[in-house]
Amino acid sequence: MSTKIKDTNSVGSKIFKAITYVILILFALLAILPILWLIMSSFKTSQEYQLDRLGLPKGIFYKNYIEAWKRGNFGVYIINSVVYTSITTIAICILGMMSGFAFAKIPNKATKGIYASYVVGILMTLQSIMIPLFIIINQVKLYDTKLGVLIPYIGIGLPMGVYLCTEFIRSVPNALVESARIDGAPYGRIFFGIIVPMSAPVATTLAILTVSGTWNEFMLINMLTSSTKNKSLPVGIQSFAGSLSTDYGKLFASLTIGLLPMLIFYLVFRKEITKGVAAGAVKG
Amino acid sequence: MKKLAMVVLSLVLLCSMVFAQAAAEANSGKTTIRVLNYIDMSEPNSANEIAQIWDKFSAEHPEIEVIREDLFNEPFHQKVEAYAAQGNLPDVMYAWPSGRSETLHKDGYLYNLKSLLERDGLDKVYSATSMADQAGKVGYVGELPNGLTATSMMFVNTKVLRENGLEMPKTYADLVAMVPVLNAKGIEVVSMDCKDAWVMQSCLFSLITGRFGGADWADRVFAGETDFADEWFVKSLTAVDNLYKDGVINRNTLSIGYGSGRGDFANGKSAFYIDGDWACASFQTDVTTGQALFAPEAQKTDIELINFPAFDGEVIHESNSAVVGTGWAIAADIDADKLEAAWTLVKFLESEYAQTWRLTTGASFPSLTTIDVAKVCEEYNLEPLVAKRSDWYNNIQVATPVIDGVLPAAVFEVINTVLQEIGLGSTTVEKGVADVNAAWHAYIGK
Numbered sequence: 001m002s003t004k005i006k007d008t009n010s011v012g013s014k015i016f017k018a019i020t021y022v023i024l025i026l027f028a029l030l031a032i033l034p035i036l037w038l039i040m041s042s043f044k045t046s047q048e049y050q051l052d053r054l055g056l057p058k059g060i061f062y063k064n065y066i067e068a069w070k071r072g073n074f075g076v077y078i079i080n081s082v083v084y085t086s087i088t089t090i091a092i093c094i095l096g097m098m099s100g101f102a103f104a105k106i107p108n109k110a111t112k113g114i115y116a117s118y119v120v121g122i123l124m125t126l127q128s129i130m131i132p133l134f135i136i137i138n139q140v141k142l143y144d145t146k147l148g149v150l151i152p153y154i155g156i157g158l159p160m161g162v163y164l165c166t167e168f169i170r171s172v173p174n175a176l177v178e179s180a181r182i183d184g185a186p187y188g189r190i191f192f193g194i195i196v197p198m199s200a201p202v203a204t205t206l207a208i209l210t211v212s213g214t215w216n217e218f219m220l221i222n223m224l225t226s227s228t229k230n231k232s233l234p235v236g237i238q239s240f241a242g243s244l245s246t247d248y249g250k251l252f253a254s255l256t257i258g259l260l261p262m263l264i265f266y267l268v269f270r271k272e273i274t275k276g277v278a279a280g281a282v283k284g
Numbered sequence: 285m286k287k288l289a290m291v292v293l294s295l296v297l298l299c300s301m302v303f304a305q306a307a308a309e310a311n312s313g314k315t316t317i318r319v320l321n322y323i324d325m326s327e328p329n330s331a332n333e334i335a336q337i338w339d340k341f342s343a344e345h346p347e348i349e350v351i352r353e354d355l356f357n358e359p360f361h362q363k364v365e366a367y368a369a370q371g372n373l374p375d376v377m378y379a380w381p382s383g384r385s386e387t388l389h390k391d392g393y394l395y396n397l398k399s400l401l402e403r404d405g406l407d408k409v410y411s412a413t414s415m416a417d418q419a420g421k422v423g424y425v426g427e428l429p430n431g432l433t434a435t436s437m438m439f440v441n442t443k444v445l446r447e448n449g450l451e452m453p454k455t456y457a458d459l460v461a462m463v464p465v466l467n468a469k470g471i472e473v474v475s476m477d478c479k480d481a482w483v484m485q486s487c488l489f490s491l492i493t494g495r496f497g498g499a500d501w502a503d504r505v506f507a508g509e510t511d512f513a514d515e516w517f518v519k520s521l522t523a524v525d526n527l528y529k530d531g532v533i534n535r536n537t538l539s540i541g542y543g544s545g546r547g548d549f550a551n552g553k554s555a556f557y558i559d560g561d562w563a564c565a566s567f568q569t570d571v572t573t574g575q576a577l578f579a580p581e582a583q584k585t586d587i588e589l590i591n592f593p594a595f596d597g598e599v600i601h602e603s604n605s606a607v608v609g610t611g612w613a614i615a616a617d618i619d620a621d622k623l624e625a626a627w628t629l630v631k632f633l634e635s636e637y638a639q640t641w642r643l644t645t646g647a648s649f650p651s652l653t654t655i656d657v658a659k660v661c662e663e664y665n666l667e668p669l670v671a672k673r674s675d676w677y678n679n680i681q682v683a684t685p686v687i688d689g690v691l692p693a694a695v696f697e698v699i700n701t702v703l704q705e706i707g708l709g710s711t712t713v714e715k716g717v718a719d720v721n722a723a724w725h726a727y728i729g730k
Binding site for chain 2: 045046047048049050051052053061063067071072130131134135138218219222223226227228238239240241242244245246247249250
């Protein structure tokens with residue numbers, strides 16, 4: 001059986017490569033240009049923006065950032081956002097994998113019913129549970145506390161986490177778990193020794209979904225808190241977009257501030273994210 | 285692994301800092317009141333509200349401790365609904381005279397301020413229109429309003445008119461005559477930001493229904509003396525249809541987001557711009573940037589405020605649609621020992637000091653008759669647009685109802701849709717009239 005080696009220097013191949021690059025550059029521009037436009041507009045005054053939306057700024061009006069930071073309470077909100085996002089993400093990933101392991105590898109008669117009750121949570125809209133949630137949180141005296149925000153965040157994110165982890169862990173061969181059991185390993189050891197390392201791709205996918213969802217969450221944080229010390233970044237950002245007017249300069253500055261931590265997160269973990277998404281795509 | 289360990293350690297440190305709670309303050313014997321404040325920081329010049337209003341109140345009234353929650357936009361309304369559902373409304377809250385605060389008025393969640401106003405002799409100090417009955421209840425003042433909101437202000441770019449040899453329009457026909465002159469130069473005659481369905485209804489159609497239906501059209505509708513199939517409403521919808529067909533308002537305005545057209549108007553891309561009186565402040569100087577869409581010098585010569593010109597066949601002239609403004613309310617179930625403290629705060633929020641401050645920022649026009657606007661303009665060296673705004677109010681001969689202020693949502697939402705369909709040219713006046721009338725009869729049938 002003969003194998004043909006592809007000639008990567010052929011004219012056809014070069015044209016194909018060029019077209020691929022053009023398309024990729026176009027997509028990259030589509031992603032980057034709005035961010036550049038946002039950053040550029042954040043240095044315009046609101047009036048300058050309204051009079052010339054696409055033009056370059058006449059000067060660097062950096063006061064937008066100072067005003068946005070001060071009036072938007074960003075010093076407090078960023079720390080709160082980091083806390084809410086990190087704790088929620090860690091909790092959902094750990095609890096999701098634990099539940100997924102139990103549902104996928106240690107089934108019993110109740111598994112189907114309990115699993116279904118988790119998955120139904122994915123279909124629930126935030127609006128439908130908002131007022132009951134508000135009343136419950138008040139009754140258990142957790143209103144306007146960080147714990148009163150974290151518990152609903154984790155609870156609302158968990159159904160998706162359990163679903164993704166369960167379906168992923170199902171694909172792990174049963175033979176691996178059974179062999180470990182025969183060798184005398186307890187479930188805890190199997191979970192940490194086999195399941196967790198093998199579930200890294202789904203954990204990464206879940207972490208990305210949870211980080212972006214929690215970082216941008218706006219409705220619940222307003223509902224479950226009242227004081228500045230417990231609110232998070234989206235509240236500060238949205239405060240510059242009113243119903244009857246918008247302070248564009250400060251809105252763009254606050255959006256840029258809000259974007260930075262996510263960009264830093266991506267830059268720090270870009271290898272892990274890329275690996276996780278790619279592995280998830282193959283295995284999942 | 286090292287990187288992950290560092291991140292986890294940093295997070296643990298951060299969390300321990302954030303969750304560390306300060307010791308509870310000892311009760312100092314103050315009267316504590318909870319307040320739900322509506323603060324729209326997107327408004328130019330709203331920046332100093334906390335210092336100018338709230339901090340000043342605390343300084344003047346150390347015996348009252350205010351626990352304030354600042355919200356805005358949808359989250360504000362969602363929170364009010366949640367508090368109401370829980371039966372735990374704040375002691376003092378910002379409220380609308382109807383519309384978004386309908387539940388509060390209808391279900392008796394708000395204290396009737398009328399008795400307190402009369403007790404303190406304040407009912408005569410605020411303008412009669414701002415003391416009008418609210419939510420259709422006789423002798424009921426659920427919220428003490430900032431003033432009266434006129435919902436149809438017509439801004440004129442007089443520079444555009446001058447440069448094109450045009451005069452200030454007196455009639456609708458004058459506007460129609462401007463269409464070929466201005467359009468030939470790529471300038472729109474009247475611009476509005478009609479993407480949101482409420483804009484046409486609130487900022488122009490309410491004025492039009494008043495012109496054709498008279499100041500009492502809503503009373504007559506509720507009394508069963510007329511309905512939406514009658515001539516006044518047909519003429520009103522026809523007027524809107526004509527605005528688009530005559531090219532006075534471009535159908536493209538239906539794709540312009542609310543507030544986006546102000547810059548184009550200031551740039552001379554349209555000769556007129558229609559919005560509520562609240563939009564006036566956005567043309568004034570923004571204290572945080574020191575810039576304005578119309579600089580103070582340009583405000584003297586390049587911008588005027590007028591009422592929409594006369595329609596052929598209108599039954600009242602120089603009218604404008606107006607509604608009692610937003611203001612401050614007290615929860616009906618407030619503890620008796622907190623009532624006086626809450627009332628002290630509400631009075632302060634609508635005091636001469638607070639209303640004068642709001643006048644200087646352009647936020648709202650005073651409802652207190654004791655405030656001499658001309659004197660304030662001179663004293664504070666306010667921008668020309670503030671004085672023009674004052675004159676504009678004085679020129680309104682009749683105030684007519686605002687549709688979403690008097691009709692139920694089940695009806696005004698149909699009107700909003702019909703107005704957008706007429707704008708798009710996808711329905712006829714006859715069909716629109718039938719739809720609105722059907723919605724009205726369905727509502728009263730219930």
